[in-house]
Every structure is written in C-alpha cells, then in structure tokens.
Amino acid sequence: MNEIFAGLQEAFRLIFTLDSDLIEITLRSLQVSVTALLIASALALPLGTWLAIRRFRYRRFAIVVLNALMGLPPVVVGLMVYLLFSRSGPFGVMGLLFTPTAMIVAQVIIITPLIASITHQAMRELWSEYHDLLISLNTTSLQRITALIRDGRRTLMTASLAGFGRGIGEVGAIMIVGGNIDHVTRVLTTAIALETGKGDFALALGLGFVLIALTLLINFAIHSLSRTERDGTW
Amino acid sequence: MIRTFFIFLLVMLLISKASADPQTLRLATTTSFNNSGLSDVLLPAIKSDIGIDVQLLVVGTGQALRLGQAGDVDAILVHSREAEDVFIADGFGTHRREIMYNDFVLVGPSSDPANIKGAQRASEALVSIALSQSAFISRGDDSGTHKKELALWAVAGLRPNNFGNWYKAVGASMGSSLNSASGLDAYIMADRASWLKFKNKGSLALLFSGDAVLFNQYSYIPVNPEKHSHINADAADLLEKWLLSKRAKTFIDSYKIDDEALFIFNGSL
Numbered sequence A: 001m002n003e004i005f006a007g008l009q010e011a012f013r014l015i016f017t018l019d020s021d022l023i024e025i026t027l028r029s030l031q032v033s034v035t036a037l038l039i040a041s042a043l044a045l046p047l048g049t050w051l052a053i054r055r056f057r058y059r060r061f062a063i064v065v066l067n068a069l070m071g072l073p074p075v076v077v078g079l080m081v082y083l084l085f086s087r088s089g090p091f092g093v094m095g096l097l098f099t100p101t102a103m104i105v106a107q108v109i110i111i112t113p114l115i116a117s118i119t120h121q122a123m124r125e126l127w128s129e130y131h132d133l134l135i136s137l138n139t140t141s142l143q144r145i146t147a148l149i150r151d152g153r154r155t156l157m158t159a160s161l162a163g164f165g166r167g168i169g170e171v172g173a174i175m176i177v178g179g180n181i182d183h184v185t186r187v188l189t190t191a192i193a194l195e196t197g198k199g200d201f202a203l204a205l206g207l208g209f210v211l212i213a214l215t216l217l218i219n220f221a222i223h224s225l226s227r228t229e230r231d232g233t234w
Numbered sequence B: 001m002i003r004t005f006f007i008f009l010l011v012m013l014l015i016s017k018a019s020a021d022p023q024t025l026r027l028a029t030t031t032s033f034n035n036s037g038l039s040d041v042l043l044p045a046i047k048s049d050i051g052i053d054v055q056l057l058v059v060g061t062g063q064a065l066r067l068g069q070a071g072d073v074d075a076i077l078v079h080s081r082e083a084e085d086v087f088i089a090d091g092f093g094t095h096r097r098e099i100m101y102n103d104f105v106l107v108g109p110s111s112d113p114a115n116i117k118g119a120q121r122a123s124e125a126l127v128s129i130a131l132s133q134s135a136f137i138s139r140g141d142d143s144g145t146h147k148k149e150l151a152l153w154a155v156a157g158l159r160p161n162n163f164g165n166w167y168k169a170v171g172a173s174m175g176s177s178l179n180s181a182s183g184l185d186a187y188i189m190a191d192r193a194s195w196l197k198f199k200n201k202g203s204l205a206l207l208f209s210g211d212a213v214l215f216n217q218y219s220y221i222p223v224n225p226e227k228h229s230h231i232n233a234d235a236a237d238l239l240e241k242w243l244l245s246k247r248a249k250t251f252i253d254s255y256k257i258d259d260e261a262l263f264i265f266n267g268s269l
Helices: A002-016 A020-053 A059-069 A074-085 A100-136 A141-151 A153-168 A172-178 A188-197 A201-225 B002-016 B031-035 B038-050 B061-070 B081-089 B122-132 B144-155 B174-184 B192-197 B233-243 B246-253
Strands: B024-029 B053-058 B075-078 B097-109 B136-138 B167-169 B187-191 B204-208 B215-222
Touching: A002 A201, A020 A059, A020 A100, A020 A141, A020 A153, A020 A188, A020 A201, A059 A100, A074 A100, A074 A172, A100 A141, A100 A153, A100 A172, A141 A153, A153 A201, A172 A188, A188 A201, A188 B174, B024 B061, B024 B233, B031 B038, B031 B053, B031 B174, B031 B192, B038 B053, B038 B233, B038 B246, B061 B075, B061 B081, B075 B233, B081 B144, B081 B215, B097 B122, B097 B174, B097 B192, B097 B233, B097 B246, B122 B144, B122 B204, B136 B174, B144 B187, B174 B187, B174 B192, B174 B204, B187 B192, B215 B233, B233 B246
Parallel strands: B024 B053, B024 B075, B136 B167, B136 B187
Antiparallel strands: B075 B215, B097 B187, B097 B204, B097 B215
16 A cells, blocks of 8 residues: 555655656657547548448458457557568568557557457448438438548547547557657656566556646546537537 | 547647657667666666767567567567577677676565575575475566576476466566566566566565575677668667667666666676
C-alpha cells in the first residue's frame, strides 16, 4: 500500500515541479499516439463504413478477419515492424528504425483494425436506417460513406478514442521498434517499464498516474470540444 | 468545434516535433551499464568532449549482437567473451577493445537457506543452492549474465535442464529478474552494479562474491562499416578513442555508489 501512496506523491512532485524529462516524454507520447490515431482514423473510418454498406463475396470473411485483428498482439506487430525497418530488412535503407516514425507505424497497425471494427459495428445500424433514403437519392458510394461518417460522428469518436487508448497505453511494440532511447524514443509507457526494471516503483507508478491523468484529460477535452452530453445534443 | 479540435491537434504535433539531431551514434549496450547509472555520467561527458550524441539501446547481450549484425547500431558495448569472438570472427565487428570490468555476485534471501555465505567458490555455492532446492531465478534471456550463469552451472557439473521447479528462468532483463527474486525470496546471480542500484531489495542480501570466475569484462566493438555502408564509423572511432582515454578512466574509476566502486577501468591507454 505504501508504494501506491509513494507513487501518488511522486506523480504530484513530477507534475508540480514541471520536470523537464516528464514534459519531454509526455509530449513524445502524445506526438506518437496522436499522429498514429490521425492516420489510423483516416484509414479505418472509411474502411469500416465501406464494409457496412458494401455487399461483396468475401464480406463476412473480411469482417471476421478484421474483428480478429483487434486482438493483434502488439509484441508481434513490433517484431514485424522491426524486421521490416531493420537495416537488413526490406525498408532498411530508409533508416527509420528507432525513430518516432517507426513507433507511429507500429501503432497505426495495432489500432487501425480496432477502430475499423467498432466503426463497422456502428455503421451497420446507421446504414439500416439510412439505406432506403440514400439508395433512393441515387447517391454514389463515396457520398454514402461521407453521409454516414458525418451523421455517425459521435460513435466514431468513441471508436477513435478506443484506438487512442490502446495506442498510448501500449508498450510491447514501441519498445521493440523505438528502443526506448533517452531523448529520442522514450515515451511514458517505456519509461514506466524502465523504472520498474530498476526497482524504482514509486517513480514508475508516478509516471503511470501521469499517463492515466493524461488520458482522462484528453477524453474530457475531446468531449467538451465536440459538445457531447450537453443540453439539446446527445 | 470539430475543426477547433483538429487545429488543436495540429498545433500539438508541430510543437512536439523533435529537432534535427547533430552527430549521433547508436550504441547497443547491456542493462547493467545503464541501470548502474554509469551511462548517465559518461554520456554527457562524451557529448561535451567530442560532440557525439550517444543514443543508448539498452538490451541483453544476445540482442545487442543481433542489432550489430543487422547494422541497426554503430557499435556495441557488451560482456560475453565467446559471443563477442564469434561476432568478430563472422566479420560483423572490426575489432574488440576491453574497456572495464565489474563482477557478478550471488544474491539471495538474507536467511540464506542454502547456506552459501561460507562457500569458497562460486560453483560450490551453486551446488548448495541446487542441493537445498532453494528457489533460484535465472535470467533465461541469452544475455551476458545468463551465459555466465550457465557456464557456472557447467563448472559445477550440473545441468539446469534437469532442474525442478525451484529453478525459474524468467526470460527478463536484470531489473525485472531482480524484482522476481525479491518477490519470491529467491537466489539470483546479478552484476554488482545493477544490484547496488536496485531499489526493491526487499529481504534480499548480497551473499557471495569475490571468486575470480565471477569477473565480468565489458568490451567495445565497432560494427564493421564494410558490411553496412551507413554505419557512422568515424563517430564509432572517436568514441573508442574517448573510452580508452585517461578522462574515461577517471570517470569510470571514480563512479561509486555507497563508497563502492562499480566498474574498474582496464582498457589499454
């Protein structure tokens, strides 16, 4: 129990002294996960919606695969990305290994199926409501996808936030492709792993509380900016 | 509102973009070098003396050698003689320079159920642990420490494959393994530096040290630029000269925790 209090104390100390290392790794965590989220959302939202409105032969199969990929083990993704970006791998010449870019790539792979899957679930229901209208208006596929994404934006926000949560809390993949290099690729989760390894549980837990607070803060910020759960809107 | 949100995100991305790095060198090294805190002393000195930003990849010796083979790092600093020799013989590294050493110690519950405190030799201590079947944590991750431990079992004439449940290979870094040992009140072999710096000792205590076989040599190996053209060989060369300098010797020899020197410089000046 004492260690948990020591952790809380450490978290407050880090925040109130504006610890420069803490600010640096927090910003890097945000940079990596937010970029990954934007890219993944740009891919996954249209993909999930498209899967909901389009009928094709292997649709069921594609959906099952997509759902299964939600459980993609981050460590395996990390290892694959490492092998691809390693100097002796196919994309080695780009020199991207152990950079934030490689970490972003890994996170995009991890969270895209999750966002796409939730999007698909939500859009399927919306599509059954909009189906007759959009068909009778003789809309193109693109118009249908845009209309659904626009009107389903609240659910899609949940999908994206779920992806963001998975990304920012993830450690297995970014540890492998980022290498946890101080001042270059160290983020909150890898720093927590490092401090735990040093047996410094108070500092590790302190960083953990900072991470939790950060996730809460971002969720609040997004909800208040997009005015959900207010009078008149839902 | 959605637009404000995206502008907010963009601004955040822009301010958090890392600035372009000056001359950098990637060095794969073992957890003991980093966990001991020695790297925190050496890296700033290297930066101010020769202007090289050393980026540390803290991994086990096995993985460090793999990173060197693939050309993902410019140099390695590890401690496993046989594996290093193979690495050089295969042409992945140009040469091997001994820099410093520390030693391994046997750590265990302070009650010492296997009674290794009075042992004369490391192998004798290990035999007592095996005979008493006291819990023992092995790194099990192909690191330098793990290889050393296996070699010591071999000297003692025992084979970990035949051991029962008391022998637990956790497959983790030095720190995580020490955490496991602390949680299970188990014996473990650790390098002295990691042990002294470790903050979650619990009821563990240093029980055995000082046998010559526990000597732990660290060496520096630049990755062969002929295998990988992008290797920053100039920086690796500069760093090697620095690591073998009087200044490095002073830093390494004077690095102490609780008045105990953690590493002893033995490079040829």
